[in-house]
Amino acid sequence: MIARDNLEDIIHSNLTVIAQSMADSVETFLDSKKEAVRQLSKSIVIEKFLLTDRKDTTYRQKMEAVMRRLKDTAGIIEHTSGVFVLDNNGIVVASSEPADIGKKQKQLSFL
Numbered sequence: 001m002i003a004r005d006n007l008e009d010i011i012h013s014n015l016t017v018i019a020q021s022m023a024d025s026v027e028t029f030l031d032s033k034k035e036a037v038r039q040l041s042k043s044i045v046i047e048k049f050l051l052t053d054r055k056d057t058t059y060r061q062k063m064e065a066v067m068r069r070l071k072d073t074a075g076i077i078e079h080t081s082g083v084f085v086l087d088n089n090g091i092v093v094a095s096s097e098p099a100d101i102g103k104k105q106k107q108l109s110f111l
Contacts, residue, residue, distance in 0.1 A: 029079075036077050045069055046085055049094065063094055070096040 040046065046069065049062040070083045074096035077083075084095035090105040 033077070033080070036073065036080075040069075040073060040083065043069060046094075050085070050087070066094040067096070067098070070094060 045062070045065050049059075049066045052059050052062050066085060070085070074080050074083045082095060082097040082100065084092045084097070084100055086105055087093045092100045092103050092105070095101050
């Protein structure tokens with residue numbers, strides 16, 4: 001009985017350490033993604049694009065610059081399939097995946 005109790009304690013302790021290690025890994029992963037999004041959110045290129053009226057002659061040029069930035073970002077951030085910019089209505093106005101443009105945020109697959 002004592003040996004079994006000790007074995008259970010050891011297993012419990014090991015599983016606790018493993019679970020904490022995995023939780024720490026997930027937190028580190030999410031923090032790195034959060035930092036990438038924070039940096040993108042402060043992008044002057046994206047800000048200028050969002051402030052440009054769709055009828056402006058420079059709108060398309062600014063959108064293409066943003067899309068290049070998003071594609072580059074999606075390409076360098078590990079485990080990222082796409083990056084997009086939403087307007088105030090939750091509509092994708094620029095994306096590393098052009099097929100997503102015009103979709104509402106809730107229509108996008110995040111997994």
